[in-house]
Amino acid sequence: MLMSGWGMQRAHHGEQTHWALVTLACMIGQIGLPGGGFGLSYHYSNGGSPTATAPVVCGINLGNVSQGGAEWLMQGSENNFPLARIADALLNPGKSIQHNGKTITYTDIDFIYWAGGNPLVHHQDTNTFLKAWQKPRTIVVNEIYWTPTARHADIVMPITTSYERNDISMSGDYSNLHIVPMKQLVEKQFGAVDDYKVFCDLVKAFGVYDKFSENKSEMQWLEEFYNQALTQSKGLLLELPDFAKFWEANEPLQFEIPVESEAFVRYADFREDPILNPLGTDSGLIEIYSQTIEKYEYKDCPAHPTWLEPIEWLGMKDKPAEFALITSHPALRLHSQLANTSLRKEYAIGDKEPIWINPKDAQAKGIKTGDIVSVSNQRGEVLAGAFVTDAIKPGVVRLCEGAWYDPQEPGKVGSICKNGSPNVLTLDMPTSALANGNIAHTGLVNIKKYEGSLEPISVFTPPKGA
Incomplete structure (x- = not known):
C-alpha cells in the first residue's frame, strides 16, 4: 500500500512524483485489492476513513446562476488564475500562461479584497511578492490579528474569531462523521464584526443588499443550512432533530458508518470490470501515458512520469548555494x-x-x-x-x-x-x-x-x- 501526502508535489516538476507513485502501484499489481494499491492525503481531514451515511451541511454560495438571480456575482470569474501565480499576475498584467491545456491571460488587478488567508507569509519568494503587493491601488483584508498581510493592507476589517460568532460545521471532509453546532462563547471583542456583517454593509452601498443577503439574519442562514441537511436525511432514513432542538442541545450529531463503507476497497469495482466501472480519465483507465497531456506539448510535463532536473538541487552543477x-x-x-x-x-x-x-x-x-x-x-x-x-x-x-x-x-x-x-x-x-x-x-x-x-x-x- 503506497500512501502519499501533498508535500512531494510541492517541488519543481512535483506532478511527476505522484504520477510515478501510481505507476509503481500498477507495476506491483495490487490496485483494487484489500490493503493494496495507493492512496493520497490520508493525513488530512479523516482521509482514508470510512464514510458515514450522513447528509451534508451546505453553505452560502453563488446561487443558481442557471436560473437567474446571481449573474451579478459571477462577473469577473473568467479572469481566474492559479493561486500560486498571484505575484506573477500582479507584476505582469496582460501576460499569458499555459495551465492544464488552456491559455490564461492575466488581467490588470487594481483592487484586492482578501478574506481568509495570509499571502504575505504563504506565498513563495517574499521579496518579489512585496514588489507585486505594491502594484494594486487598494488592498482590503478581513483579519482577526495583525498578520504580516494585514500590516501591508490599506484597509483592515476587524473580524470575529469562531469564539465570537455562531456557525455550523461538519467534521471530517472525507468521513462526514458529525454535524457540529458552533455556538458563540464570548461577546464580540474590540469592535470586531462577523464577515457576513461586513459584506452586508458593503453590498448596501452597491444597492444589492436584498440579492446578497436575501434579507436573512445569521441564525436564519444557519437554520437554512441545517434544514437542507435535514431534507437530505429523509432520503437516507435518518431521524434528525429539528434545528431548534439541535441548537438547544449544543452537541454534535454523530452518524453511523455502514458495513459497506467499512469494507470499501478503492478501485475494487474497476479491477473487477473496467468496462462497466470506468475511471474519470479520457480512456476510463489508469493512464500511465496520457494522450491528452501529450497534445499540450509541455516541455516541463511529458505524457508519462519522468524524472526532470529541478531548477535547484544538490546534484546540480555550479550550485548557487550549499x-x-x-x-x-x-x-x-x-x-x-x-x-x-x-x-x-x-x-x-x-x-x-x-x-x-x-x-x-x-x-x-x-x-x-x-x-x-x-x-x-x-x-x-x-x-x-x-x-x-x-x-x-x-x-x-x-x-x-x-x-x-x-x-x-x-x-x-x-x-x-x-x-x-x-x-x-x-x-x-x-x-x-x-x-x-x-x-x-x-x-x-x-x-x-x-x-x-x-x-x-x-x-x-x-x-x-x-
Whole structure:
C-alpha cells in the first residue's frame, strides 16, 4: 500500500512524483485489492476513513446562476488564475500562461479584497511578492490579528474569531462523521464584526443588499443550512432533530458508518470490470501515458512520469548555494495560524523559528543547538535558531513554513527577516504548465552562524495606532 501526502508535489516538476507513485502501484499489481494499491492525503481531514451515511451541511454560495438571480456575482470569474501565480499576475498584467491545456491571460488587478488567508507569509519568494503587493491601488483584508498581510493592507476589517460568532460545521471532509453546532462563547471583542456583517454593509452601498443577503439574519442562514441537511436525511432514513432542538442541545450529531463503507476497497469495482466501472480519465483507465497531456506539448510535463532536473538541487552543477531547504508543515501550528500564540514558546529557539541541521554539517559550520544562524540565498536572508539533530540528513536543512515575516528594516524590500520566514528563500515559479502549483520544497540555501546585532521580534506587537 503506497500512501502519499501533498508535500512531494510541492517541488519543481512535483506532478511527476505522484504520477510515478501510481505507476509503481500498477507495476506491483495490487490496485483494487484489500490493503493494496495507493492512496493520497490520508493525513488530512479523516482521509482514508470510512464514510458515514450522513447528509451534508451546505453553505452560502453563488446561487443558481442557471436560473437567474446571481449573474451579478459571477462577473469577473473568467479572469481566474492559479493561486500560486498571484505575484506573477500582479507584476505582469496582460501576460499569458499555459495551465492544464488552456491559455490564461492575466488581467490588470487594481483592487484586492482578501478574506481568509495570509499571502504575505504563504506565498513563495517574499521579496518579489512585496514588489507585486505594491502594484494594486487598494488592498482590503478581513483579519482577526495583525498578520504580516494585514500590516501591508490599506484597509483592515476587524473580524470575529469562531469564539465570537455562531456557525455550523461538519467534521471530517472525507468521513462526514458529525454535524457540529458552533455556538458563540464570548461577546464580540474590540469592535470586531462577523464577515457576513461586513459584506452586508458593503453590498448596501452597491444597492444589492436584498440579492446578497436575501434579507436573512445569521441564525436564519444557519437554520437554512441545517434544514437542507435535514431534507437530505429523509432520503437516507435518518431521524434528525429539528434545528431548534439541535441548537438547544449544543452537541454534535454523530452518524453511523455502514458495513459497506467499512469494507470499501478503492478501485475494487474497476479491477473487477473496467468496462462497466470506468475511471474519470479520457480512456476510463489508469493512464500511465496520457494522450491528452501529450497534445499540450509541455516541455516541463511529458505524457508519462519522468524524472526532470529541478531548477535547484544538490546534484546540480555550479550550485548557487550549499544546502537543500525543506519547508515542511510545523507540528504546533497550522501554516501561519497560531504562530502568534503561546505555543510559540514550545518550539522557538532564541525567539526565532528553529532550523534543523545535521550534526556533521553543524560541526563543519561551527554551529550548535541554540545558536542564531543566517540562512540565505540570492532571493533573501532570514535569521533562525539552530537545532542540531540526526533527524535531518546531511546536506539538508528544515525550516517550517508559516513563520510570520518580520523584516529587520520595515518597508524595505530585501530586508533580513529576523523571525525566520522560509518563503523569503523559496522560488516563485510553477511546478509545471500543467498544474502551476508552488515549489516550496525546491531551493538551495547557505547557512552560517550569525555574528551581527539582534533586534527583538516585533511582528507580534500591534502596529502604532492599532
